[in-house]
Amino acid sequence: MSLAWKVALTTVLFAMGVAAAVVLIVNLLGTPPTVDFTSQGSGQPVNITLQAVGNYGSGSHPTWVSYLVQSPQGRWVHTTVFQVPADTRLNVTIINYDSGSPLRNQQLGQVTGTSGGVALLNGKPFRVINSNAGNGVGHTFSIPSIGVNVPLYGNNGNANLCGAAPCTTSSPHQVIKFSFTTPGPGNYRWQCFVPCAGGYLYGNGGPMSTLGYMGGFMKVVT
Amino acid sequence: MSDAQDDGSPLAATEGATTPQDETHHWWRLIAIWVVLSAVLDPLFYVYAGPHIPPGTMTDTAQGAQFDFNVLFVIALPVLLGVWIYLVYVIVMWRASRGGPEPVGGPDARGHLGIQLGWILTTSVIVLFLAGFGTYELVQPGGAGGGQGSSPIWTPTSKTVLPIQVIGQQWKFTYRYPTFGGFETDQLVVPDDTTIQFNVTSLDVIHSFWAYQLGVKADANPDYNNVAYTTTKQLGSFTVRCAELCGIWHGAMYNSGQVVGPEQFQTWATSTEALLRKNTKLLPPYALTYTPDANGADGGFYPDNVDPYSKVETYGAKQPKGGG
Numbered sequence: 001m002s003l004a005w006k007v008a009l010t011t012v013l014f015a016m017g018v019a020a021a022v023v024l025i026v027n028l029l030g031t032p033p034t035v036d037f038t039s040q041g042s043g044q045p046v047n048i049t050l051q052a053v054g055n056y057g058s059g060s061h062p063t064w065v066s067y068l069v070q071s072p073q074g075r076w077v078h079t080t081v082f083q084v085p086a087d088t089r090l091n092v093t094i095i096n097y098d099s100g101s102p103l104r105n106q107q108l109g110q111v112t113g114t115s116g117g118v119a120l121l122n123g124k125p126f127r128v129i130n131s132n133a134g135n136g137v138g139h140t141f142s143i144p145s146i147g148v149n150v151p152l153y154g155n156n157g158n159a160n161l162c163g164a165a166p167c168t169t170s171s172p173h174q175v176i177k178f179s180f181t182t183p184g185p186g187n188y189r190w191q192c193f194v195p196c197a198g199g200y201l202y203g204n205g206g207p208m209s210t211l212g213y214m215g216g217f218m219k220v221v222t
Numbered sequence: 223m224s225d226a227q228d229d230g231s232p233l234a235a236t237e238g239a240t241t242p243q244d245e246t247h248h249w250w251r252l253i254a255i256w257v258v259l260s261a262v263l264d265p266l267f268y269v270y271a272g273p274h275i276p277p278g279t280m281t282d283t284a285q286g287a288q289f290d291f292n293v294l295f296v297i298a299l300p301v302l303l304g305v306w307i308y309l310v311y312v313i314v315m316w317r318a319s320r321g322g323p324e325p326v327g328g329p330d331a332r333g334h335l336g337i338q339l340g341w342i343l344t345t346s347v348i349v350l351f352l353a354g355f356g357t358y359e360l361v362q363p364g365g366a367g368g369g370q371g372s373s374p375i376w377t378p379t380s381k382t383v384l385p386i387q388v389i390g391q392q393w394k395f396t397y398r399y400p401t402f403g404g405f406e407t408d409q410l411v412v413p414d415d416t417t418i419q420f421n422v423t424s425l426d427v428i429h430s431f432w433a434y435q436l437g438v439k440a441d442a443n444p445d446y447n448n449v450a451y452t453t454t455k456q457l458g459s460f461t462v463r464c465a466e467l468c469g470i471w472h473g474a475m476y477n478s479g480q481v482v483g484p485e486q487f488q489t490w491a492t493s494t495e496a497l498l499r500k501n502t503k504l505l506p507p508y509a510l511t512y513t514p515d516a517n518g519a520d521g522g523f524y525p526d527n528v529d530p531y532s533k534v535e536t537y538g539a540k541q542p543k544g545g546g
Contacts, residue, residue: 104425105389106504107396107406128501144394144477147408189474195392195426202426204392209470 032079032212035069038221045089045179048082052139052152052192054098056213057164064207065098065139065196065214068165076166080190080216088182089115092141092150096174097167098196100136100154108140108193111178113148119178121153129153138174139192143218146188150178182220191215248315256307260300268296277437280460280481281452283367284437290359297348369422369440369448372510378451380417386410387508388422390429390442393471395462402491404508405498410462410479413487414454422448423511429468433479435460442466447510454481
């Protein structure tokens with residue numbers, strides 16, 4: 001091999017290495033955007049709306065299940081990070097567009113940590129969902145450190161479910177509403193506890209292990 | 223150096239060098255310093271620092287761990303002092319600026335059979351004693367608080383043992399109380415002055431149940447019941463952490479528990495049993511291990527396209543038609 005070829009080969013390999021490093025760093029350090037709900041007025045209840053979709057439908061992982069957050073301006077943002085004021089009543093609405101199934105652990109079928117220990121499913125209060133009946137549970141919205149857990153009733157898997165986010169209410173959906181009071185300042189992890197990452201070991205890889213899909217942070221500020 | 227080579231001794235060549243008489247004097251001085259410091263610092267540590275050494279005294283296993291650590295420290299401290307005192311003494315007394323002996327070469331650089339044998343014998347006795355002591359402490363008097371597998375070698379003598387099941391799952395622990403209808407909760411509450419049998423298992427990957435202040439640590443393996451015992455001795459709160467890297471949210475897999483009075487525990491357990499009754503009916507019957515039943519990502523071990531319905535006790539029950 002001539003010197004020119006060696007130089008060219010070395011340059012190409014070096015460039016590939018640099019590119020791989022950049023991609024790796026961007027993926028590792030890249031964080032989804034934060035949707036800010038702190039401008040709705042101090043002391044006033046904060047309304048926040050999320051949607052859960054079976055397939056995000058675009059981007060680098062179109063088949064991944066994902067949450068989205070609706071900004072105060074009404075725009076759907078692909079993120080799981082939102083910022084809210086401390087010691088404030090949070091009124092949460094989650095529109096679930098995904099199907100459901102039995103839970104690996106039915107303990108997650110209980111509503112805990114919400115105001116009154118209840119949530120509303122399409123307007124009807126509930127405390128427990130029997131995941132072995134009906135459409136089962138699709139996902140949960142859980143903040144373990146403050147004891148919040150709300151199961152999201154699933155849609156019929158045979159229905160014509162929404163295939164790409166953001167979904168609209170013209171697709172089959174379930175509306176779950178609940179409230180809780182935000183704790184003191186800090187970053188609180190929240191996530192879905194249903195191992196819903198199809199195709200990954202125990203269903204907890206991929207979107208279940210990637211910020212911006214099925215888990216994120218509730219940033220609480222003063 | 224030429225002088226030293228003449229009579230074969232570097233000591234004779236250096237002005238102000240130590241003589242054999244001085245060596246004896248140095249040894250006695252070193253031993254005196256070592257004995258005094260050890261005799262003072264060992265009791266000081268044991269009396270003043272010892273009671274504050276983690277994991278504390280909340281349970282008999284925590285007390286045992288604290289006692290073991292203190293014994294190890296009390297034995298190790300004189301060894302540490304011996305080495306440090308000698309090093310400092312050498313630097314002070316025999317440094318070159320004080321006319322110390324030639325550091326390399328000559329008789330002083332050769333081994334000293336007596337010292338070597340003494341060191342080997344002393345350290346061997348210490349290590350063998352600690353091995354015996356450690357082995358004894360693993361099983362007596364209250365066990366070590368570690369997971370002993372499904373057939374524990376050490377079992378408690380107490381006639382009343384409260385069983386609590388610890389279920390690990392990505393990424394949290396839940397707890398089942400079989401003597402209270404088998405309810406399952408995020409909260410770990412235990413009564414004081416009671417022997418607890420933790421039955422530790424997992425629904426997915428390997429976790430490790432580490433109740434730090436209780437002095438209990440047991441791996442949580444899927445399809446396996448790992449038993450750990452402890453007896454509570456003190457009221458208060460304790461921290462539970464997962465001690466086995468189990469995925470992206472491993473670092474967030476922790477919660478706190480409470481040791482409360484027996485009456486308070488009874489009240490909490492019965493009220494929680496009533497509160498969770500509706501969901502408890504939906505749980506699988508209490509079993510020592512569970513194999514998730516529903517197949518695919520939502521329920522069972524993945525990939526599981528061969529036998530989606532296990533023959534043993536199941537979590538998740540039947541897979542509905544069209545389910546996710």
